[in-house]
Amino acid sequence: MQPSSTLSFLRGTAAWLVALVLFFPLGWLFLTAFKTELQAISIPPVFVFEPVLENFSEVLQPRSHYLLFAKNSLITSLASTVIGLAIALPAAYSMAFFSTRHTRNILMWMLSTKMMPAVGALLPVYVLAKTIGMLDTLSALIIVFTLSNLPIMVWMLYASLKDIPREIFEAARMDGAGIWAEFRHVVLPLSLGGMASTGLLCLVLSWNEAFWSLNLTSANAGTLPALIATYSNPIGLFWAKLSAASLLAIAPILVFGWFSQKQLVQGMTFGAVK
């Protein structure tokens, strides 16, 4: 064997080992979801067993409210994404194509609102929501999710729109397209990719959001992170059910994440890393 291929083999083996160790907790969650409760807490831990689906059917039963929380997660994520896009797209469009000397400052300021720690707004938001009777409502969560994701959305859309070559607009204008026609027939189709990745990131962030979900909701409007939190009391060790519920909750986002690594990097770093 050549020295370079030995090195590459060693490197590959090391990479696999490290990756498997780091992935182990998730792999264990996956295995536990298919165990019986007894197998889940057996000593020593079992790796080979006959998988059962009981935990999933148990978790999905009406009395465990899983479906209610899943529905809440779906509604809040989708609604905050759609509303966020509807507010962010015009703003990004305006800043990308009609930039003034203030554009830069406005973008910076928007970014800085994302820097506010959530706990800084906890009491005001809680008191406001309580005063107008919006505690434990989906609307309150949707508003908060939308607002906290908005800066990232404007940034991502701005970055993707800025990449569209200017000549296309000049051509459209020459052909007598009005601003609305230009937006509809030129900007919208060209920015679909950017909108998709922005929407994806927003979905991921809203789906996983735990701070507001835990603090603003209880039985009615809780999302999946809040449901999972109720398993924290060790009254009986329902690890298999916890694993099944967790697996169902994280699976969609995991798959999303695998397919949108590039977009996530750009979104999370505000375009500073390419």
Added chain:
Amino acid sequence: MTRLLPRTLMAPAVAVLLCWMLAPLLMTIYFSLVDYNLTRPGSHPFAGLSNYLHFITSPDFLAALRNTLLFLAAVAAVTVIGGILLALLVNEPFFGRGLVRVLLISPFFVMPTVNALLWKHMMMNPVYGVLANLWTALGFTPIDWLTQWPLLSVTLMVSWQWLAFACLIFMTSLQSLDREQMEAARMDGASAVQRFWYLTLPHLARPVAVVVMIEMIFLLSVFAEIAITTGGGPGNASTNLTYLVYKQSLINFDVGAASAGALFAVIFANLVSIFLVRIVGKNLD
């Protein structure tokens, strides 16, 4: 017309973000100056700076500040160093590289409450947990992680998640490293260490800065991982600023003291964000 339309398009976003920033901030400042407890209805008399004094002088504050800084430093160090090593390890082609990348970044997409309970129960449980079993198998006494090493435990579970993030960023960044330059350096006899020190590391400077800053912003707000594992304890051993403000707000219902604390968190975050905004801003030019 050409000026009015762009402004109109921008107006909704600017307006809602302005409200989102100003309303909580002004309310927090107001709350921090009055004597206000949610359990006592009625008027809120002006309290001067007593809330601030109360918050700063409580032993919990110093502990929370120390825990916050220790936690931030530890997670940042682990994720940046570990992330760079991992990214370098998978930068060259090998069998199943795509799958290894997927395994490495997966923890980042796990929601905080799942992360917390996965570690609290299945990994760190002193009797049935995987780590306890591992310890026993190796001939050690199992550790009751959350009681004996509460801050370290929280640091571990959060680092696990953010290591994946750092790794993802560094892997992406390494791919834009100039291959030809690297090859030229190799031809000229630069050793692997020299190439890393003079080419790779400078290339990673900005991603590292960005990762650290973004982690600061998100990690300052770490809440679920503390709330449902240690509950900030034992005592205040794993209470960070966010959790302390939460405790004052929604457990003690002391709006005044909590708001004073919240302003500290905001100021702290702003100090960090000034640097981040500078770095990201360079990208606009």
